[in-house]
Amino acid sequence: MQITNKGDRFADRHIGPSKEALNEMLNTLNIADLDMLIDETIPSDIRMRKELDISEAMSEFEYLNHIKALGEKNIIADNYIGQGYYGTITPSVILRNIFQNPGWYTQYTPYQAEIAQGRLEALLNFQTMVSDLTGMALANASLLDEGTAAAEAMSMFYGLKNKRAKDEPVSKIFVDSGVFDHTVEVLLTRAEPMDIEVVMGDWKEMDLEDQYFAVLLQYPDKHGEIEDFRNFVSKLSDKGIYSIFAADLLSLALITPPGEFGADAVVGLTQRFGVPMGFGGPHAAYFATREDFKRNIPGRIIGVSRDRDDNYALRMALQTREQHIKRDKATSNICTAQALLAIMAGMYAVYHGEEGIKTIAENIHKRTAFLASGLLSLGYDLTSESFFDTISIKCSNDLLTKVKDQASERRINFFYADGEIRISIDETKSDQQVRDLLQMFADIKSGDIAHDFMSENSYIPTSLQRSSAYLTHEIFNQHHSETKMMRYIKSLENKDLSLVHAMIPLGSCTMKLNAASQLIPVSLPEFANIHPFAPSDQTKGYMELIHELEKDLSTITGFAACSLQPNSGAQGEYSGLLTIAAYHKENGEAHRDIALIPSSAHGTNPASAVMTGMKVVVVKCDEKGNIDVDDLRDKADQHSAYLAALMVTYPSTHGVFESRIKEICKIVHDNGGLVYMDGANMNAQVGLTSPGHINADVCHLNLHKTFAIPHGGGGPGMGPICVNEKLKPFLPGHIYADCGGNKAIKAVSAAPYGSASILLISYGYIKMLGAKGLVESTRYAILNANYIKARLEEEYQVLYTGEKGRAAHELIIDVNPYKSLNVTAEDIAKRLIDYGFHAPTLSFPVAGTLMIEPTESESKDELDRFCDAMLEIKKELNEIATGEADKDNNVLSNAPHTLAMLTSDEWKLPYTRSKAAYPLSYLHQNKFWASVRRVDNAYGDRNLICTCPPMEAYEEAEA
Structure with missing residues (x-):
């Protein structure tokens, strides 16, 4: 007899909205259930209907016991390797x-x-x-x-x-x-x-x-x-x-x-x-x-x-x-x-x-x-x-x-x-x-x-x-x-400001819960104190974890094999393209050096392509933000003899599942190229579709996004690559480890498995969510994004949506219409600080926009708090438009407002201190204060000081 403790599901701890909140959110979306939302968001021809072959979810208690047992298989030797x-x-x-x-x-x-x-x-x-x-x-x-x-x-x-x-x-x-x-x-x-x-x-x-x-x-x-x-x-x-x-x-x-x-x-x-x-x-x-x-x-x-x-x-x-x-x-x-x-x-x-x-x-x-x-x-x-x-x-x-x-x-x-x-x-x-x-x-x-x-x-x-x-x-x-x-x-x-304070609604950055049970094992001596070149009989616990994680990530992406060596997302892009280059070289086509890259792509895509010796040809996007398939076809035909790869982000950088993605991949394959898929937006795919299912050949995964490794103020990150059978032989090897394919490219990182100790976090994420929890996470990520869209779209213009009007896991709001009010996207970003929020992604992939990604970990009340802030800011924009607020001296142009400002003896601004600091009631209970006012970036570049200066040096530079 097996007794299941239903109250100990990790998915219930990880996913923000409650069952009661789900119904309220569906009502706001005017939709019957979550299945219908997913059907309206993801094109039917790329949907996977089979459950992921991932082990059953562990509770947090079970996982911590499991990882402790795994750690005991490692041997902490007396290391003099250096x-x-x-x-x-x-x-x-x-x-x-x-x-x-x-x-x-x-x-x-x-x-x-x-x-x-x-x-x-x-x-x-x-x-x-x-x-x-x-x-x-x-x-x-x-x-x-x-x-x-x-x-x-x-x-x-x-x-x-x-x-x-x-x-x-x-x-x-x-x-x-x-x-x-x-x-x-x-x-x-x-x-x-x-x-x-x-x-x-x-x-x-x-x-x-x-x-x-x-x-x-x-x-x-x-x-x-x-x-x-x-x-x-x-x-x-x-x-x-x-x-x-x-x-x-x-x-x-x-x-x-x-x-x-x-x-x-x-x-x-x-x-x-x-x-x-x-x-x-x-x-x-x-x-x-x-x-x-x-x-x-x-x-x-x-x-x-x-x-x-x-x-x-x-x-x-x-x-x-x-x-x-x-x-x-x-x-x-x-x-x-x-x-x-x-x-x-x-x-x-x-x-x-x-x-x-x-x-x-x-x-x-x-x-x-x-x-x-x-x-x-x-x-x-x-x-x-x-x-x-x-x-x-x-x-x-x-x-x-x-x-x-x-x-x-x-x-x-x-x-x-x-x-x-x-x-x-x-x-x-x-x-x-x-x-x-x-x-x-x-x-x-x-x-x-x-x-x-x-x-x-x-x-x-x-x-x-x-x-x-x-x-x-x-x-x-x-x-x-x-x-x-x-x-x-x-x-x-x-x-x-960090996730302990509020949602960080950055599009394409996936700032989700980094659960304590995922993080705790990283500090265990059995994992922390192992040398990367230790003998293999001392690292059995690590290798068991690594092989299992490689298997799970391959399953999730629909590919044949995985390399965990790249230790950042951009490093994963670079590694993926290197395997493509090696494949072409092996087939006697080393001359293939053209990379087709959509104009909406992450900036690291073209930079990585150039690092691998490829020449970048930009593919246009249409007015809906999708790849212009006719332009892609023309350029693939034009460069057919030299086409190496297409680099494509899916869902797109605009937060949309493009319905013609399989056609796009076929065009590239028909012209002799391979398809690299940027996995930055994998959080909208897990369990519902996959890079392999859309016929890509390789993708990188940002483990610090989809798979819950924390961002740590800008890192650490991990960017493993998953590949199909064609590219499996070329996965990176290492001089001190038996890893990679049988025709491996040389190492891309100094250590065989990159930043190996933080792989425990993603391993724990998968093991505690299990197949069903992983799919639930994806579905709720899509729900949360569409809920924000539904609450904001009457007041703000949402730029891109799918064919049935849905966003994927993120959405883009256009604030260019407010330029006539002397208000920029940066002004709104800084004003959000006064409301206790980090800004969404600013002016990327489109200038003058805000890209919002709530992730699945945020509860409805937190989403509402953010939406309330955005709607109140819209009222502040309206005040400028009607002349009630001064065009050049208002709460947006002066944001953020610091505690020093609010408590100074003088207040010469044409609005109240209360309006500056406490525009919504929730701020009275929990207020985060910026420690400085808006920073002058141009001044800093003109007077570059990059080490700790005494105040005298700063004053001299200013003079």
């Missing part, structure tokens, strides 16, 4: 108050600066930390991983070198043999479609007369050795060759940073600044460069500006969503950043300060020095005389076998390569652990440890020991007690 990933100690105050706090992990990307001052400050701290430690003038607000950061540097300098080239491009990059092998793999992947030649070798033997645009060096290198590159960099500079350093950020607390001897860019990972290894991620990579390249640096930069009252304010500078503007001319396709992890890493530096960071680095180096001295006394042969935290032992096959056997018996992991054993010490290692390690090596040689080698001796050359100060800004010197740190974190959190 190679860019290290054990680290996450300060509890950061773990509890940021990593495990929905006030931080449910924030959206800080495009609306007025309600994002907290995370913007935290990211500015991160940039300042990176800039200080690398010795560079400028740093961005985090990238995905070290491999892709190095690839971004390569791309940036290739573009700069050849910007005005009239002859053959300078297309060779020299990569030193000391660079991490997995970084080289990612670099090779990126280089091939760009026709960049990667030349490997020893930097000491590099021919400076050859035609190179850049050199990539590891510092310290993969063997642990610290090389003196100062003269070499000077020679590179004289030759006009850019120098890129992949540097261990923590080592730069003790060794001379590359910025101090002329490096052009320094890249790397901040993982060891308090962020767990997590089997490969998520971690924040960094990118630092010279001031000269501030207009070229990829990713996001946080800059200082001012608000309307001339108060200090922060915002995203320069590259904000640049690919949506530049499209195929964009310098990068980066969209997701690892913002949450960058915030953690920056806070690690805030908490420890210069003295603390230096002490951690010194302790690591002293323990490494102790181990090295002991090994030398025992007769072991080390490869280098200088190092920070990693030593390499030369060894015969016989010695290698003995060490492996002894290490395996003790559950100790080293890195083995080419007759070498590499050992990396991190901050989690104690004196006793290092002594035990040395004793093991003594036992292997039947020797004795003669004495205690712990001393003040340094294996960092005197000439390369750091003398300059870092982390000198007051922010890194005020919060070293837990009380002060806790209050500082909370003070920043209080400045930011």
Whole structure:
């Protein structure tokens, strides 16, 4: 007998509207039931009628027990693998108050600066930390991983070198043999479609007369050795060759940073600044460069500006969503950043300060020095005389076998390569652990440890020991007690609007519930403390989860196979197109290089296409926002011999299920191309239709959208790709893992399974919803969007709908008609802050519009609250239209209104304080205040400050 506890269905916790609310919403829609709504929304010829082959839903309690059992199949070994990933100690105050706090992990990307001052400050701290430690003038607000950061540097300098080239491009990059092998793999992947030649070798033997645009060096290198590159960099500079350093950020607390001897860019990972290894991620990579390249640096930069009252304010500078503007001319396709992890890493530096960071680095180096001295006394042969935290032992096959056997018996992991054993010490290692390690090596040689080698001796050359100060800004010197740190974190959190406050109604961004039961397992040591290159017998729990998630995602998309390696949506686009390019090449049609892309597509689509070596041909959309099928047919015919792919978003970026999608796919296939489907809007498809069902060939999935990984202020994200049988052989492989297809393209991410630890969130989402819950979620996402449409369409113009007048999971409201009132979409976005809401997506995909996506997680009362706010704003627009409100001085033009304004002694505005701050009654119970008034973006770009400035510097810039 099985007793089912009906009150413990996760779907009931995840889906917002109650059964009672459902009936009220259906009445508003003037429709009999939810089935009828779905029938009127999704074309019948693409509907799937068979239930998903997904396991039955678990309760939250059952799932947490299940995931704990799965974690116990992993083995937490004593890791000395290193190679860019290290054990680290996450300060509890950061773990509890940021990593495990929905006030931080449910924030959206800080495009609306007025309600994002907290995370913007935290990211500015991160940039300042990176800039200080690398010795560079400028740093961005985090990238995905070290491999892709190095690839971004390569791309940036290739573009700069050849910007005005009239002859053959300078297309060779020299990569030193000391660079991490997995970084080289990612670099090779990126280089091939760009026709960049990667030349490997020893930097000491590099021919400076050859035609190179850049050199990539590891510092310290993969063997642990610290090389003196100062003269070499000077020679590179004289030759006009850019120098890129992949540097261990923590080592730069003790060794001379590359910025101090002329490096052009320094890249790397901040993982060891308090962020767990997590089997490969998520971690924040960094990118630092010279001031000269501030207009070229990829990713996001946080800059200082001012608000309307001339108060200090922060915002995203320069590259904000640049690919949506530049499209195929964009310098990068980066969209997701690892913002949450960058915030953690920056806070690690805030908490420890210069003295603390230096002490951690010194302790690591002293323990490494102790181990090295002991090994030398025992007769072991080390490869280098200088190092920070990693030593390499030369060894015969016989010695290698003995060490492996002894290490395996003790559950100790080293890195083995080419007759070498590499050992990396991190901050989690104690004196006793290092002594035990040395004793093991003594036992292997039947020797004795003669004495205690712990001393003040340094294996960092005197000439390369750091003398300059870092982390000198007051922010890194005020919060070293837990009380002060806790209050500082909370003070920043209080400045930011997140899902703990209200619905975030962003179209195409799917800000749904990130359930606690999905998030809890990410912090479990059995998942958090696993090295990405750990032996396979130690990762059985992870691999079981990964294979099951791959299977479920393949089922949901209607495809044959899945790769979880891409660690962002844009990375998934790039990876999907690479598999298409590999397919054509395998079939002797490498010349196929045309990508057809609708004019409505996400900006990352054309940017990703260019990165894979494709040429973009834009396909028109008709007046209803659908792909112009005649134009598509003409262009497919015109480019038939060279057509590689169509990139299509479905439902469309306009929030509509286009009824001719199968015809569109057939046109592309008939002309020799394949169809890539952008999965950004998958939340409207799951269980009702699928990319495979509409005859696409590959799609990427934004796990941070449809599958509930939180946005974390702009990341982490995951962008796995699912493919059909044609493309299955070409799924990305990895140098250190048995993954990918039998004709795999090279790695697209540094770790085999991308940001593996957050896969637990999507795995939990699917396992707790089950097949029925997944379908319910899709149906309610469509219901909620159509309910908002029904409530607003009499007062606002809804631009695009399906053939039967329905929206998909999102809708677009046109506010261009109010330009005559001097009101823009931005004015409405800022006024929504006064009502306690984040703005919808602003002016995308159509200028002067608001794109709204409520998701299935929002209850009817929250939807009503948002609709009430929008309807009240319409009344405010009417007041301007009738002359009751001043055209240039009104609640919209002055929004948002801060608490400082409302409590000031003077009030000279032509409306009441109450109208400004409390236009609807619900605000009296729960009011979110913007911490600054409207931010001046242009001022910030003209006076670019991207590190934490003292107020004096800000005042000087203003003057």
